[in-house]
Amino acid sequence: MIKLNYLTKYLIVINPISGSGKAKKYINQIDSFFLSRRLEYKIILTEYHGHAIKIVQDYEDYYDVIICAGGDGTVNEIVNGFNFNLDKTFAVLPIGSGNDYASNLNLAKEINSLLEQILNPNGKFIYSDVISIRFKENNIWKEKLSLNAVGIGFDAYVAYLNQHNKRISGIISYIFAVFKGLKNLKAINFKLHIDKREVQGNFVVVTIGNGKTSGGGFYLNPRASINDEILNITTIDKVTKLKLLKELPKALINKLDKVKEASFYEGNSIRIEFDEPYFVHSDGEILGTEVNEMEIKLYNHKLKTIVG
Incomplete structure (x- = not known):
């Protein structure tokens, strides 16, 4: 398994209605996590169906890691916004109604532990098929x-x-x-x-x-x-x-x-x-x-x- 280099700029795309609206409760927790570590990051909440596609297209040039906070629908939108030639890194916070793609990734269950997993310079990654x-x-x-x-x-x-x-x-x-x-x-x-x-x-x-x-x-x-x-x-x-x-x-x-x-x-x-x-x-x-x-x-x- 390949080791991940430490990446410093994070874009977090949160779908606030994921999980029948339960995703909202994680917004402050995610924000506090990144703020306390003095990392360069930006949180954007999706506002309509298909919005995550546009968010990724608008911001992926600048950010190194694109984090999806949502379910499979939000994951789907983000991948449809990716420019694969830029070779950015993708991460998932599975807080949606369905988290089938994330179930393949062997992720930590608790949000802070999972965020640490994403930031860890010794973290692992794969190249997923699309x-x-x-x-x-x-x-x-x-x-x-x-x-x-x-x-x-x-x-x-x-x-x-x-x-x-x-x-x-x-x-x-x-x-x-x-x-x-x-x-x-x-x-x-x-x-x-x-x-x-x-x-x-x-x-x-x-x-x-x-x-x-x-x-x-x-x-x-x-x-x-x-x-x-x-x-x-x-x-x-x-x-x-x-x-x-x-x-x-x-x-x-x-x-x-x-x-x-x-x-x-x-x-x-x-x-x-x-x-x-x-x-x-x-x-x-x-x-x-x-x-x-x-x-x-x-x-x-x-x-x-x-x-x-």
């Missing part, structure tokens, strides 16, 4: 980046429901969304081109993972690793609502491989066609509700990220 996404919605092609996972089908529909109900947070919020989403469970005909291999099927879920978990702790891509230069793909065949409800808890305890309807693949690039437009998410954030074609590839070892 997912590149091209997707077509209403005959218009768009592009986005993802750090943790891309989901199509039931997984994305649940993410949509979860995103529009933030009265509760974390895995409980996601489970409520699962029960609500079961009312409209549907399978879609997919054609996946994974490198030179073709996979076809009638699936309720297709998920492409850089990280292992989605939805705050569901192991939907249990074989994934964020720096192994491989995309992990999971498909789940058409099942009844009762069957899905019975089998889905296995993903919480990393036993999805015991579900006979689940299949696992690996690749570097994927082209996906589906026979009707549907929901797609990236890191829990909805990319579109009527997407019908996608092209996904992996940028290897792209983002320098602090780990524990």
